Amino acid sequence: MRDIHWLSATFLLAAAPHLLRMPLWISALVTVIAAIRVLQVRLRFALPRKWLLALIAVAAAGGILLQYRTLFGRDAGVSLLVIMLALKLLETHSRRDGMLLGFLGCFLLVTNFLHSQTIPTALFMLICAWLLLATLIGMQYTGIWPGWRQQLQRSGVLLVQAVPLMAVLFLLFPRVQGPLWGLPQDAYAGLSGLSDNMSPGSLNNLILSYDVAFRAEFKDGKTPDAKDLYWRGPVLWDYDGRTWTAPRLTQSNEDLPETGDLEYTVTLEPHNKRWLFALEFPGQRPPRAIATRDMQLLSFTPVRSRMRYDMTSAIGVAYGADEDRSVLARSLRLPATSNPRTGNFAAELRSRHREDRDLVTAVLNLFRTENFVYTLTPPLLGEHPVDEFLFETRRGFCEHYASAFTVLMRAAGIPARVVTGYQGGEINPVGGYILVRQADAHAWVEVWLENTGWVRVDPTAAVSPARVERGIASALPRSDPLPMFVRGDFAMLQRMRLTWDSITYSWNQWVLGYNPERQRLFLSQLGFSEASWQTISVVLLVFAGIAVLIGAGLALRDLRGVRADPAKRAYERFCRKLAQRGLPRGAAEGPRVFARRATQQRPDLAAAIEDITALYVGLRYAENSSDAETLRRFKQRIRVFKP
Amino acid sequence: MSSQLNAVAEQINGIILGKAHQIRLALACLLARGHLLIEDVPGVGKTTLAHAIATSLGLRFQRIQFTSDLLPADILGISVYNRDTGGFEFHPGPVFTNVVLADEVNRATPRAQSALLEAMEENQVTIEGETRQLPLPFFVIATQNPSYQIGTFPLPESQLDRFLMRIELGYPDAEAERALLKGDNRRDMLLRLQPQLDADGLARLQLEVQQVHASPALLDYLQALVNATRRSPSFAHGLSPRASLALLHGARAWAYMDDRKHVLPEDIQTVLPAVVTHRLNPASETTGTSGSTLAAQLLEEVAIP
Incomplete structure (x- = not known):
């Protein structure tokens, strides 16, 4: 009876994160089943018969099949596991059943890591493991029960005793690149980040996200000014009158200029796309990645786990003065029928300014002096968005300005393209790194000037210099919605937030980021240079064997009484x-x-x-x-x- | 066992039928210079046993019936003014004897109970600032009713600890009871009892018991037992060093009565339930495990080194 209480409680606790995520009917079913079991112990009514349980199990499996269209994969699989464990609770008669349920509970616990690997999750699961262990210990008492205090204490002692083993296994257990078995596809749903197209309004959603995009740590603390921090992402070439899209990415492996004198390390959060972000312009390629002609860094595979790479960059330079004619032609292309007023306006500008540079300056001045407003909540635009934006609404977000500016340039015969990425970031003085959030997403423009090459122009900076100098929060009117804390109104909360983020950063860096490379480095420091995972396994096994032998020897010594006369x-x-x-x-x-x-x-x-x-x-x-x-x-x- | 002790045991066995083991334990307790607590329902022969022991050993015997209005002076004695001598004259209480039978000790108030306490531990009493030695040997046999009976003041743990052994007589088996029913009046039999020993003889035996050898291996076992009670979560608290000593003394006496000059693990196992049952409490009150279950469990769990 006591054991059933413990089992039900720890099972519900271990499943709690899942229950909050799952469809309501599954959570409700599981909770009801656990409640029935607890009530049953109290009121002593008969447990459901086997055929009824089987019926419920089949029905639940059917429900999951309908819900997820599959029985496999992360979400469907975990749902199935949770329901089956709950039903097992109704089928638990003997101590053996209870033990089985306890061990399966441990398995259920691990599946939480499929969803989240943060510190709070780890702490929560540590508590769950502690309680589960206490439950298993409690089942060992057949006669006198020493009380829950003793149970918890013993379980805690066991956990503490396991710490050295945990540390050894963590450090030495062979690490495999990527997940050992492929995670099901749906595991990456819901990762946010930049995409390969941009239309009016597409960045706004990103701006509302408080999620971390990446963190960057500059070598020797030489952090550039916020206005120079343009983290380059997807480059968009093609315009259909409304939406900018990136061309199918050419795999050309461009040699990078190698002029980067700014050294830093980026820790990129998974975003399920291939872009690796770097300050423009990157001076080297990260491992397992390519660089394209338009200076994008692309990983071989979509970034599905946290990634860390060292980078060098040269900021404030131009490149590609000898750009290919075909490339330039592509960056002049515009759909013939859209935005006619912009076309006329561009022609008019062209007639006034012979030099490309003058024209660029003129348009920027236009943005600066005319009544343009930088806002997160612009009015909706119709058939000719650039026309409407430039001549009527004049309220827009960075993507409106970048889009309008590029169209204007192309119409005036200057090669131009839209670059998306992140701008700025928040310096965390606690951890000494820059924290870039999805909210820092930005779009800007590159124009190609004769004899100079591609030059960055940020029309948003012309409209709202505060955006690039002091970040998104200071640039937007206070009435615009922004994720909590981004404005940083409360100094103490801000400070706590930064401290917490720097703890998370260290956790990511040292615990989650302990990958094969790091393990190899650690082992070579121990003297095992170039150890393959096979070697590590053998070493581990040998050490484990020796430890077990010593332990067994000591135990036998005690049993046999070697000291005896x-x-x-x-x-x-x-x-x-x-x-x-x-x-x-x-x-x-x-x-x-x-x-x-x-x-x-x-x-x-x-x-x-x-x-x-x-x-x-x-x-x-x-x-x-x-x-x-x-x-x-x-x-x-x-x-x-x-x- | 020396012939005298044998005779004592035989004689008592003749009066209390079918309780040879308890009688042996009681004698062992006496030989180990400890006090004895007999706990059982009324009428199973507690008083008779105490009486028989005292008479057979040739010791002076006093009985104190403990009641709720018993005062310390009723136990220890009192000074009374004597007009002839013009001074106070001490009238010793019933405690000034060799064997005190404290009958139904848990019926008295704690105040009266603790008057007996000093006597038991120190073999002396202090009355009106004057300390008086008790005669030797001094042996308290206390009987008590099971504490669930009404009108009882359960002895506190500190007081229970002063009894070397606690035994239960229990109901006689059918055969013994039949013999009892057929036999003579027990009171008459008590009167006919012949002393088989005297105070000096008993003191000599007690001295010999102290000489019984306890080997290192045996002490290992004893310590393993005591440590188990201190470490195991089943017990509310472990056995005290006084309990360890009691265990050793009891086992020595038992070995001596078995005509041996050394103690065996079996001696400890035999006396252990009587010695520790009243000193052990289960860790959890709710399970209802009694001290005797705990003692049995202890013996079962601890291996003989």
């Missing part, structure tokens, strides 16, 4: 001989009691047994009788003793 050892030989004949001596059975029992069962041995017992008792318990002669005789008797 020779008389004791000889007597144990005598007992073993009798035990082989089906007469084992109980551990708490005194020699004379044992002798009496033995002679009753084997009267034929009575004389020998009594003789040996008398000698033993004399040797071990009497005064001044443990002389060598008696001991020799005692041993001799036992040698010849043939039961």
Whole structure:
């Protein structure tokens, strides 16, 4: 009864994070089942019969199939596991069932890591593991129950004792690149980040996200000014009058200029896309990644786990003065029919400014001097969005400005393209790194100027210099919605938030980011250079084997009493001989009691047994009788003793 | 066992039928210079046993019936003004004897109970600032009713600890009861009892008991037992060093009565329930485990080294 309470409670606790995520009917079913089981123990009604349980199980599996269209995969699989465990609760009659449920609960606990690997999750699961262990311990008591305090205490001691083992396994257990078995596809749903297209309004959603995009740590603390922090992401070339899209990414492996003098390390959160972000312009390629002609860094595979790479960048430079004609032609293309007023306006500008540079400056001045407003909540735009934006609404977000500026440039015959990415970031003084959130997403423009190459132009900076100098929060009107805390109104909360983020950063860096490379580094520091995972396994096994041997040896020493005197050892030989004949001596059975029992069962041995017992008792318990002669005789008797 | 002790045991066995083991334990307790607590329902022969022991050993015997209005002076004695001598004269109480039978000790108030306490522990009493030695040997046999009976003041743990052994007589088996019914009046039999020993003889035996050898191996076992009670979560608290000593003394006496000059693990196992049952409490009150279950469990769990 007590065990059922414990089991139900710990099961619900371990499943709680799942229950909050799952469809309502599953959570409700599981909770109801656990409640029924607890009530059953109290009110003593009969548990459901086997066929009913089977029926519920099949029905639940059917429900999951309908819900998720599959029985496999992360969400469906976990749902199935949770429901089946809950049903097992209704089927738990004996201690064995309880133990099984306890161990399966541990498995359920681990599945929480499929969803989240943050510190709070880890702490929560540590508590769950503690309680589960206490439950399993509680099931061991058949007679006197020492109380839940004792149970929890013992479980805690066991956990603490397991810490060295955990540390060794964490450090030495062979690490495999990526997940050992492929995580199901749906595990990456819901990761937010930039995409390969941009239309008016598409960035706004990102701006509302408080999620971390990546963190960057600059070498020697040489952090550039916020206005120079343009983290380059997808480059968008093609415009259909409304939406900008990136071309199918060409795999051309561009040589990078290698001029980067700014060194830093980026820890990128998974976003399920291939872009790796770097300050423009990147001076090197991260491992397992390519660089495209338009200076994007692309990982070989979508980034599905947290990734760390070292980068160098050169900021405030131009590149590609010798750009290919076909490329330039592509960056002049506009859909023929859209935005006619912009086209006319561009022609008019062109007639006034012969030089490309003058034209760019003129448009920026236009943005600066005319009544343009930077806002997160612009009015909706119709068929010709750039026309409407430039000449009517004049309220827009960075994507409106970037889009309008690029269209204007192209219409005026200047090669231009939209670059998306992140701008700025929050310096965390606690951890000494820059924290870039999804809310820092930004779009800007690159124009190609004769003899110079591609140059960055940020029309948003012209409209709202505060956006690039002091971040998104200061640039937007206070009435615009922003994620909590981004504005940083409360100094203390801000400080706590930064401290917490720097703890998270260290956790990511040192615990979650402990990958094969780091392990190799650690092992080579230990003296195992170039250790393959096979070697590590062998070393681990050998060490584990030695540890087990030592432990077993110590335990045996205690059991057999190596320190015991020779008389004791000889007597144990005598007992073993009798035990082989089906007469084992109980551990708490005194020699004379044992002798009496033995002679009753084997009267034929009575004389020998009594003789040996008398000698033993004399040797071990009497005064001044443990002389060598008696001991020799005692041993001799036992040698010849043939039961 | 010396012939005298044997005779004592025989004689008592003749009066209390079918309780040879308890009688042996009681004698062992006496030989180990400890006090004895007999706990059982009324009418199973507690008083008779105490009386028989005292008479057979040739000791002076006093009985104090404990009641709720018993005062310390009723136990220890009182000074009374004597007009002839013009001074106070001490009238010793019933405690000034060899064997005190404290009958139904848990019926008295704690105040009266603790008057007996000093006497038991120190073999002396202090009355009106004057300390008086009690005669030797001094032996308290207390009987008590099971504490669930109404009108009882359960002895506190500190007081229970001063009894070397606690035994239960229990109902006689059918055969013994039949013999009892057929036999003579027990009161007459008590009167006919012949002393088989005297105070000096008993003191000599007690001295010999102290000489019984306890080997290191045996002390290992004893310590293992005591440590188990201190470490195991089943017990509210472990056995005290006084309990360890009691265990050793009791086992010595038992070995002596078995005509041995050394103690065996079996001796400890035999006396252990009587010695520790009243000193052990289960860790959890709710399970209803009694001290005797705990003692049995202890013996079963601890291996003989």
